[in-house]
Amino acid sequence: MADKFTELRKDNPVFIYDSFTKTYSDRCLKLKFRFIQSADIIFEPEIIYRDCLISQADLNSIDSAVFNLGMIELISYYKACCSPYIIVKCGSLNENQINFWKKIYFNGLGEFLYKNRIETTENDLFEIHCENKNNFPPSEIYLNDECLIPVGGGKDSIVSLEIFSGMNCLPLVLNPKKSQTDSVLNSGYSSFFHVERSIDRLLLELNSKGYLNGHTPFSALLAFISALSALVTGKKNIILSNENSASVGNAFFSGIEINHQYSKSFKAEKAVHDYIAAYIHKDINYFSILRPVNELKIAQMFSKYKNHFKTFRSCNAGSKTNIWCNNCPKCLFTYIILSPFLSHDDMLDIFGEDLFNNRDLEKTFFELTGLSGVKPFECVGTKEEVNSALAKTISNYKNTDLSYLLKIFQERNLQKMDLYLDQFDVILNEYNNENLLTEKFKNILIKSL
16 A cells, blocks of 8 residues: 555645635534545535534634634545645644644554555654634633533443533533433433534545545544534533553554554543643643543443443444444453453343354454454553453353353463452552543542542
């Protein structure tokens, strides 16, 4: 793909962020962005916010949030050709802003570069030039002290929903799926804030024609969707559900750490938090309530919420049909991380089968445990969390015959089983102080542990 990368950049030297438009009627805010790759390739994606509380008089005060939302939306379209120049025609960026976007794009596209075998640097991938000197000031809309909680439908956001249940928070759901709405209702919330994002189908056509394609930093997109949501609902706290483990990368490529979850990492969270406060609204507090803890602790916390067992989903492959595919790294990781805390019957009720007996998952199992290959490019935990969870599960089984993958793990780690078992409690009780929680939110989290 490296040759394709060079060829497409040569044929498409400029990518243009041309404009954004907004219309507001009946509490529905519709945004349209216009990105130009060439005379024949023009993208016009849309994002719709429903049940907004903003007044018509305050509409112009959200322009900075909308403009910057376009800056992250464009990455999905930019990656098709990876033009060496990005021209911004509908607003201006200072040097600090340009440096922020260069880091978000480059690191957020790390997996894309890795899988397409594209060797480049942050400085060489592209330059950003602004042709419009119009500078959108941060909004000064009044924001109350209430919270927005983005909901994905998996165990992590469910834990956040349950922590804040009864505290006058508003769930935020992008392109609602059944697992998301079930998570909201089962956690005791009567409603949610609804955002719809549609991808321009021209991009899908280009993908089928051999243009460059791959992973983009979705959590960074969700961050700026959430920032605008905060303005149009009047709530200042955006509560994420990203855990400490998300900061650990998958592989190194061309001297750079590649992290599938880069935009969920603490480094990205801090950068986005500071950017939003500086350029969108000084009072927006963007942070992850689960940052101090890890996947093992979140699994233990989730295990208390039996009313979610039948409805939560952490499988990307099966998300459209609301199923566990039971054949991907996400399914296997979720199975592993929950297994120390749930009975075998509960696990079967959730997944419909014993994934430890699925021999087709052996390669993925080795990757998750660090026995071979690269950590899967999915939102999964560290090998230390995985190995300690497996050791604890085997210990819980006592004299029961072990399933296929558990038997392999025990045989390959005979000399390490006691170590992994000792690590279980250590990892489970870790508390990472590298986080953005204020004292108020630290106390809320600690009470729930």
